[in-house]
Amino acid sequence: MTTLRLGDIAPDFEQNSSAGTIRFHEWLGDSWGVLFSHPADFTPVCTTELGYTSIVEGEFAKRNAKVIAVSVDGAESHKKWIEDINDTQNTTLTFPILADPDHKVATLYDMIHPNASTTATVRSVFIIDPAKKIRLTLTYPASTGRNFDEILRVLDSLQLTDNYSVATPVNWKQGEDVIIVPSISDEVAKEKFPKGFKALRPYLRLTPQPNK
Template sequence: MTDTTQAQMPRLNEQAPAFNAPTTHGQKTLEDYRGKWLVLFSHPADFTPVCTTEFIAFAKKQDDFAAMNTELLGLSIDSHYSHIAWMLNIKEKFGVEIKFPIIADLNMKVAQSYGMIQPGASDTAAVRATFIIDPEGVLRAMVYYPMNAGRSVDEIHRLLVALQTADENSCAMPENWKPGQPVIVPTPKTPEEAEARASEGYETVDWYFSTRML
């Protein structure tokens, strides 16, 4: 069998692959999310313990994502009915209601287009992939986790806040940046700009490294 997964991998800062897929909230397309940020995330299978912990974490954080004009959309290669049964089970056993839609990707069309199928892990299940898509449908971030280690929903939320803040303020974000911390000023593009940097009122360590508060 020829492996075409790598050829189908999406790329950052390009249009995210379009989809039209059945979900627990009816048919959904990428265009439905135009004007909003979207966190699209895949999981290997319903009724599995690691995936259950992730879905509970996403559900508990859903209001925080919504406050950032962001929708959540799950996906696995399970049936529509399996998704519904799992959602009801999580509500019954864990007391958490899953309010965001889940794509039933039985034909693996969406998973293949987003590179969620990693043959080194499984040919028939999606790995723990997360995609942040902006309101224009552009793919802004991708994060992949292995089958046996759950992702950090707090980190995905932090990354989303960082992306939105960087867009709004034309800056870059340092390691593990959180709101209220300094941001990085864009690096000078010419020798003249570099020489002037120290007098521009930023916290400047050297011409290429300056920070400021928002």
């Protein structure tokens, strides 16, 4: 199995889900996508993750992003699990959970790490852009809940830096100053960034977020 790297095309697939058959690329359409995996249904950490993702799904939608989960159990099991998620996390989960009992999606996305478990998928996250390219990968241990606020933050950064000649500094959040990329000269920067910039070093120039 070839490891998926940033910039690779996200593998397409057709698979059943809690919301019916999903043809992945077709389902994504022109949206960004967040695909995240779970080792099994009725697992405690994942129950909290799916609940929180459901609560903030509107934030993903604001960013033209669709969320989709995958677990190795079947669609009917997923539907029962969703009842538990809704009840314990005080939400109404509407996004699909892929049913992957044949490990098709897990194999395509290299989600089974034999040294961690020979059968359970690791808890991975993929951000996929509208061109179907993988833009972020994260892999967490089974014991640690993922930070979906961080995934939203990365989406903000990717969408900003795709459209402007900037990068985002450590712990950056929406509305904070950004970094002008080194390939832009000071002269060009003065034209591109009318709000001005502060040069801490010739290679480290801060400017207000250009789309705010």
